[in-house]
Amino acid sequence: MENFVVSARKYRPATFRSVVGQQHVTTTLQNAIVTGHLAQAFLFCGPRGVGKTTCARILAKTINCTNLTAEAEACDTCDSCRAFNQSASFNVHELDAASNNSVEDIRSLVEQVRYAPQQGRYKVYIIDEVHMLSNAAFNAFLKTLEEPPGYAIFILATTERHKIIPTILSRCQIFDFNRIKLDDIVGHLGYISGQEQVTAEDDALHLIAQKADGGLRDALSIFDQMVTFSGHQLSYRAVVQNLHILDYEYYFRLTDYCLRQDLSQTLLLLDEVVQNGFDLHQFVIGAAEHLRGLLVCKDPQTVQLLEVSEGLRQRYADQARQAPLSFLVTGLNLLSQCDRDFKAAKNQRLHVELMLMKLAYLRQAVQLTQEMVASASNGEAKKKTDGIAPAAAPTPAPATNGSNGNGYAANGQGTNGQSATNGAAPNSYATPAPGPRVAQPLANTQQPITANQLAHAPAAPEPIVPVQSGVAEMHPTPSIENELEEQPSTHRQLVDTLPHVEAGRPSVAGHEPGSRPLVANPDPVSTAPGSARPAAKPLAIPKMNLQALKSQATQQRQETQAAVLEEEAAAPVTGSIDQQRLQQVWRELAEGRKQISMSEFTILNRPVQADAQHVVRLQLENTVQLDQFNAFKPEFITALRQRTGYRSLSIQTEVTHQEHNAMRLYTSSDRFEYLAQKFPVLLEMKQKLGLDTDF
Known part of the structure; x- marks a missing residue:
């Protein structure tokens, strides 16, 4: 049985001319080889399966x-080319950085660079x-990558350029590989089909190329899988069935149902998609892509954006002529919103069905909206073009039943059968006041109306009452300026003419302690009745911190005790100290401290003796004991x-640093050196x- 070789390896390009879809890279490399302008390092970056490693091998073989x-x-005939084709070339070294990413691997590579090619x-x-x-491996590789020997060339390949440190990028010539176009993949698959004697439909190859998403290696892998499934007859139906892809037929049927506003068939189509095991989210995404294809077919200039076969493109164009542009744009908006909210929906099928319901009646909703907009625009245009018919001027009625002399009844009944409440028109802002109403005379400030003005007046205008009449019968509104001028102030002001400060007595802010200041010149606005008085500021009560008071009292007590001790220590020294009594009192005080703190007892539990100057020298072991003793020293x-009974007695502390006699931990090397000094033969045996x- 012959070993099977996948198409990605069997038809791997061996020359620059056979590379698919990366002409901008191959042309640059060929020109560099011809002119001899080869850089010491290249970086090939791009998506997977687009030819990065293939171009690196072709470049290594060609140079x-x-x-x-x-x-x-x-040439494929010289010794170097034959050795490369047989994978036996000593001049080409490939390293997989995914499994050899440590500093030791890069150091081993750097050591190999030192040897020239044979x-x-x-x-x-x-x-x-x-x-x-x-990062450590990158740093170990920097110097060699920047200044390699003249015979060394490095070619780096990656799919994630952003993960490479900038110091590496600055030392390389960077080539960006593009995703391979759909037509290039279809053409290469057609060439391989001819070589393998496989009859493949054009739609099937297009579907494989779309599924590969710009990667030629993925397309070749899918092609091998489909040939294994269907044999030497590769059909579109076989590819759809094996790859479990939603067929274009579903989306064409969905669009036809929505254009006919057939909601029942639309929901049955969705149920068919679910019963066949397809994902609802993929159905929504595919429907959006289908409407997008119909939209680009509306304009002959954008038809090239539709990446399908020629027969399918004609079917797209036929359905695009039936679908209005408003339907496609609004439908894309609905599908996009459904796609965004799909994962957040609790009932995802109901979420998709609601979207299909809107899509099914979308055409009717768009037509209704257009009709409403058209009718509204026609109505506005008619209002603008129609003239205003003149109306007869109303005959002023005589002022009866207590009228105010201007044709308006004061008892609530106005002219022409219209009611005048409180002397105001119905469109005025006056409100009836409770209780009896008193009619106030209004000044007749109206100008005489001519006959020409009456002829061109608007039809049946409502009587307009002057604003003064409405305001006069409303509740009175206080005014600050008027009240200040008209109403006398009833507030008594006290003016203090006596001095507040006596000679030799302190005062606060010009007032005696305990007295209340009098207002010398109050603000007239603040004393006016009805005016807004400023709110009195609350008395600021200082906050008392108990912890701060305690610490302050403790600090004052310590300062007082320290001053007393210094004063007593400065007293003249008279007589000698009874050492036995001193030690007895010292032990008693130490036992008393034992009840308070064991650490204080440890500090005081030691023999002491005073000198002729009445100074007791206390030996402490460390600064921690010194700080603790100073705390209770006063x-x-x-x-x-x-x-x-000795008032001049004082204590002087001293910190003595003791040497630690703890045993040292010796390592194996220390023990061996110690034994080697005593027995030199051990060193000779070790060598x-x-x-x-290390044992």
């Missing part, structure tokens, strides 16, 4: 070829997935002086046998 063609292609001109190092190297020395001291 070592001894019989280059005029187009800078390898045959050929260049040693090429291809590092695939270079973004997987650690209290302790006060009690010591009272119990012994001969190559032993290690």
